[in-house]
Amino acid sequence: MKARTCWDAVCTVEDLVPESGIAVWTDDGPVAVFYLPHRLPALFAISHTDPFSGTNVLARGITGDLKGEPVVASPLYKQHFSLVTGQCLEDENVSVKTYPVLLDGDKIRLEVPIDQSESAVA
Amino acid sequence: MSKKTLIVIGNGMVGHHFLEQFVATPSASDYEIIVFGEEKQLAYDRVHLSEYFAGSTHADLAMGTADWYTEQGIQLRLNEAVTSLDRDQRTVTTPKGQYRYDELVLATGSYPFVPPIEGREHPHCFVYRTLEDLDAIRASAQSGKSGVVVGGGLLGLEAANALKSLGLQAHVVEFAPRLMPVQLDTDGGALLRHKIEELGVQVHTEKATTAIVEGVDARLRMNFSDDSHLETDLIVFSAGIRPQDALARSSGLEIGERGGIVVNDQCTTSDPHIHAIGECALWDQRIFGLVAPGYTMARTLASVLNGDAEAAFTGADMSTKLKLLGVDVGSIGDAHAQTPGARNIRFNDEQAGHYRRMVISEDGKTLLGAILVGDNSHYDTLLQYTLNDITLPDNPETLILPESQGGAPALGPDALPETASICSCHNVSKGDICGAIDAGCGDLGSVKAETKASTGCGGCTALLKNVVDSELEKRGVEVSKDLCEHFPYSRQELFHLVKVNGIRTFRTLISQHGKGHGCDICKPTVASILATCWNDHILATDHVPLQDTNDTFMANMQKNGTYSIVPRIPGGEITPDKLIVLGEVAKQYNLYTKITGGQRVDLFGATLSELPEIWEKLIAAGFETGHAYGKSLRTVKSCVGSTWCRYGVQDSVGMAILLENRYKGLRAPHKVKMAVSGCTRECAEAQSKDFGVIATENGWNLYVCGNGGMRPRHADLFATDLSDEELIRTIDRVIMFYVRTGDRLQRTSVWMENLEGGLDYLKQVVLEDSLGICAELDEHMDGIVDTYQCEWKTAVEDPEKRKRFREFVNAPEQKDPVQQWTTERDQRRPVLESA
Ligand SMILES: Cc1cc2nc3c(=O)[nH]c(=O)nc-3n(C[C@H](O)[C@H](O)[C@H](O)COP(=O)(O)OP(=O)(O)OC[C@H]3O[C@@H](n4cnc5c(N)ncnc54)[C@H](O)[C@@H]3O)c2cc1C
Ligand code: HEM
Numbered sequence A: 001m002k003a004r005t006c007w008d009a010v011c012t013v014e015d016l017v018p019e020s021g022i023a024v025w026t027d028d029g030p031v032a033v034f035y036l037p038h039r040l041p042a043l044f045a046i047s048h049t050d051p052f053s054g055t056n057v058l059a060r061g062i063t064g065d066l067k068g069e070p071v072v073a074s075p076l077y078k079q080h081f082s083l084v085t086g087q088c089l090e091d092e093n094v095s096v097k098t099y100p101v102l103l104d105g106d107k108i109r110l111e112v113p114i115d116q117s118e119s120a121v122a
Numbered sequence B: 001m002s003k004k005t006l007i008v009i010g011n012g013m014v015g016h017h018f019l020e021q022f023v024a025t026p027s028a029s030d031y032e033i034i035v036f037g038e039e040k041q042l043a044y045d046r047v048h049l050s051e052y053f054a055g056s057t058h059a060d061l062a063m064g065t066a067d068w069y070t071e072q073g074i075q076l077r078l079n080e081a082v083t084s085l086d087r088d089q090r091t092v093t094t095p096k097g098q099y100r101y102d103e104l105v106l107a108t109g110s111y112p113f114v115p116p117i118e119g120r121e122h123p124h125c126f127v128y129r130t131l132e133d134l135d136a137i138r139a140s141a142q143s144g145k146s147g148v149v150v151g152g153g154l155l156g157l158e159a160a161n162a163l164k165s166l167g168l169q170a171h172v173v174e175f176a177p178r179l180m181p182v183q184l185d186t187d188g189g190a191l192l193r194h195k196i197e198e199l200g201v202q203v204h205t206e207k208a209t210t211a212i213v214e215g216v217d218a219r220l221r222m223n224f225s226d227d228s229h230l231e232t233d234l235i236v237f238s239a240g241i242r243p244q245d246a247l248a249r250s251s252g253l254e255i256g257e258r259g260g261i262v263v264n265d266q267c268t269t270s271d272p273h274i275h276a277i278g279e280c281a282l283w284d285q286r287i288f289g290l291v292a293p294g295y296t297m298a299r300t301l302a303s304v305l306n307g308d309a310e311a312a313f314t315g316a317d318m319s320t321k322l323k324l325l326g327v328d329v330g331s332i333g334d335a336h337a338q339t340p341g342a343r344n345i346r347f348n349d350e351q352a353g354h355y356r357r358m359v360i361s362e363d364g365k366t367l368l369g370a371i372l373v374g375d376n377s378h379y380d381t382l383l384q385y386t387l388n389d390i391t392l393p394d395n396p397e398t399l400i401l402p403e404s405q406g407g408a409p410a411l412g413p414d415a416l417p418e419t420a421s422i423c424s425c426h427n428v429s430k431g432d433i434c435g436a437i438d439a440g441c442g443d444l445g446s447v448k449a450e451t452k453a454s455t456g457c458g459g460c461t462a463l464l465k466n467v468v469d470s471e472l473e474k475r476g477v478e479v480s481k482d483l484c485e486h487f488p489y490s491r492q493e494l495f496h497l498v499k500v501n502g503i504r505t506f507r508t509l510i511s512q513h514g515k516g517h518g519c520d521i522c523k524p525t526v527a528s529i530l531a532t533c534w535n536d537h538i539l540a541t542d543h544v545p546l547q548d549t550n551d552t553f554m555a556n557m558q559k560n561g562t563y564s565i566v567p568r569i570p571g572g573e574i575t576p577d578k579l580i581v582l583g584e585v586a587k588q589y590n591l592y593t594k595i596t597g598g599q600r601v602d603l604f605g606a607t608l609s610e611l612p613e614i615w616e617k618l619i620a621a622g623f624e625t626g627h628a629y630g631k632s633l634r635t636v637k638s639c640v641g642s643t644w645c646r647y648g649v650q651d652s653v654g655m656a657i658l659l660e661n662r663y664k665g666l667r668a669p670h671k672v673k674m675a676v677s678g679c680t681r682e683c684a685e686a687q688s689k690d691f692g693v694i695a696t697e698n699g700w701n702l703y704v705c706g707n708g709g710m711r712p713r714h715a716d717l718f719a720t721d722l723s724d725e726e727l728i729r730t731i732d733r734v735i736m737f738y739v740r741t742g743d744r745l746q747r748t749s750v751w752m753e754n755l756e757g758g759l760d761y762l763k764q765v766v767l768e769d770s771l772g773i774c775a776e777l778d779e780h781m782d783g784i785v786d787t788y789q790c791e792w793k794t795a796v797e798d799p800e801k802r803k804r805f806r807e808f809v810n811a812p813e814q815k816d817p818v819q820q821w822t823t824e825r826d827q828r829r830p831v832l833e834s835a
């Protein structure tokens, strides 16, 4: 059975920083949203939580690409995570959650799971 | 359950070290520990005994504190010598009682040997071993004019220096034809003698004392076998040491022919419940009269008693390097060429007062030993060759020739032994790294992933890269000097491209000279280059995404995702009012507060959103950013200098503040540290910094390219007696040259070691302008100094930049749930649940 989800408006284009990330709070916890204007698509969202340290810091890492794959490097211990799949490049057993993300006018929307039925559904 | 009893006899250096090691093992809790010490004082640093005459107290020299013993639950019984040992009953007896043991450790050290000369019991005759001996010598020196040391060995010369420092005319009487007969050869001994006599100590060799009688002009007269004599007010015997094995002897333990308690590789005596360590122990027919082998025995025994069946003492290297009366002396391995077929290479510069000798194996391939007098700068390299059996180069003489005559520079990563620790966080040795490479790791990244090296604090990054590169090169792998997959250039080449083509953004650089979108290697590197070239604000829109998190948020990220704040305190000088502001801000935000090694204050635990608020307050009170997050100038440490210090000859604080304000904010390949001392006593430890300045009567001496940290390096003397202006210009040029040519994350020390031509080349470039670039370097530096801005001031004043400091952009009130706190020693600290 597919878990129920909603497209949550988490911030606006104004909040984004080109080539870098910001963090937002969602029903599913902290999420990092990256804006890489030189790519298509340009928006990526992954969990903000660094699985190696347990801290909420991934949005503050340096972005880039390794062999073409868009990645962010954890600011604490520098492991790389794919922005597309959430896979850690240094350790095949570790990955972070990814979220579908889209631009709706000037709003950034994330698809996050919900368990309360009263939440708005797009 | 009743505990077993462990008794340690002797509370000297080795006995104390043993306890430190043993109490850290799990087995320690099985034992009641009792320690007996004959001396009144707690174990102290005998190696630095002579500093007692220079003003050090017992507390300064002490190895631990009585509180430590109490905390560890160790019974410490000082001033209570053990007088007998009963092995059948397993008891020891002192004047105060009898004690039972299950395991016994003898760490009784040694005692000075006094030759059987008639008259040696005279009250003005002394030995040189304990604090009490020194008290007695000092008392006697008060009423005397001259003093003689019998024995021209290592300790004797040290004692002679002590007599000189007490204001006596000092003499050394040596039985052998030269000084330090054990460590030196004829030429080396002669040079040392010459240097020591220049310092006003008279040396008498080939003198055998026959009797000590009442003197005519002084208190005592020494008669020699050649019918000559010498008058003196006091005599110190330093004619060698004998192991203190009295208890072992009287209880029937096995003793060596010439003394010493016989021990096996586990430091256990002929009685399985009795162990001996330090100078009283005889291992493989040898006594080790140095502290390091004693410590190794102590560690071995601690492991043995903890049940480690593998632990074994396997001998120790007796090479020594020391300064005697200010003269460098070094002796390595087989210094006397006693190995059959050994050959010598000697370098003797009487003008400069340098003597060096290498002892080489018959096949010319390995270095067996060496002697150095007058200059120990070759010691470390030569020692590595000997200890690790490194094959000598084809022209081994280059190792001891001055660099101007074709001498070889110090050893690179190649020469580090397999056992050398590269990453201390994860305890990775060079051998582990070679193993990973042999198992298929073909680049730095995979070595890191495989061994975990350099994934802790990252302090070893540069050293690791050097080792990996050189190992790969050795295996015939072509090592790419490319920065990363995005740029086929080194940092130096990129610097050149940016400067020459006037490139001002990362995007331009990568589209013209690289490929892809960049990564966490090239982005911060380019950010640093752009900052040095153009000095824009690091949070300018184009630069923000290039920075490491520490640079982006201008604070150092800590393990729980919060930040620390280090305001600049130039030269470590701060007014009470500013200090109060720091305290108030820390209190308001509940920040953990600690004094750093760089003479300033670090405030920990600020969240992202608190950073700008805190800085607003600090800036209002007149603080500036301290750049503790940047690869840039950290602090200029200083001693208090001539303003207050009675020895100071220049205003070291004033100079430190001047330098710190001049170079603050300058971006470099790595962090840069400086220090200024007000006189040669060097209280600011300037010689361990990238730039060290030491005041002289006539100005300043400049030392460059030192560093502390994992692989410490003493800075090299670069120029002497500089005026203020000359000093600043010289530092300007060295830094600028470093900034332009240094590799990514290369400290000045490694940079200089890798410069072809080393120190001499650097001197030519900077002092003689051999490349004709000094004017350009000066201009570049002046431009940077003129465009300095406090990054935090600019940031807090700009609402756009402040937007970055929101933890969750859509939920300002939301606290980060993983940041949990507890209290320790009255301050807040993080609790981290593992993920
Ligand atoms: C002036 C000086 C300079 C030195 N310089 C250097 C140097 O530069 N480098 C170097 O490596 N080494 C140096 N040494 C040697 C170094 O100090 C010794 O190797 C080291 O102290 C040996 O430690 P230990 O614990 O074996 O003996 P000690 O430090 O001598 O300790 C033994 C202790 O046991 C006590 N003791 C003995 N018998 C009994 C008993 N029956 N009951 C109770 N207590 C007893 C003694 O009083 C003493 O306190 C120097 C020594 C001196 C004196
Ligand atoms: C992630 C790694 C590190 C961080 C975050 C860090 C941070 C700091 C900070 C904030 C200070 C205070 C500086 C000041 O007062 O300006 C400091 C000082 C110091 N650090 Fe580090 N450091 C790190 C790694 C290292 C390493 C690897 C070494 C050793 C090679 C080192 C050696 C020192 C020393 C010796 C000082 C005292 C400075 C002085 O006396 O001049 N640090 N460090």
Ligand code: SF4
Residues within 6 Å of the ligand: B457
């Ligand atoms: S501050 Fe430095 S030495 Fe201390 S734990 Fe951290 S990295 Fe290691």
Ligand code: SF4
Residues within 6 Å of the ligand: B639, B640, B641, B642, B645, B646, B647, B648, B649, B652, B677, B678, B679, B680, B681, B682, B683, B684
């Ligand atoms: S270095 Fe010299 S001037 Fe500075 S505090 Fe030490 S003794 Fe005084």
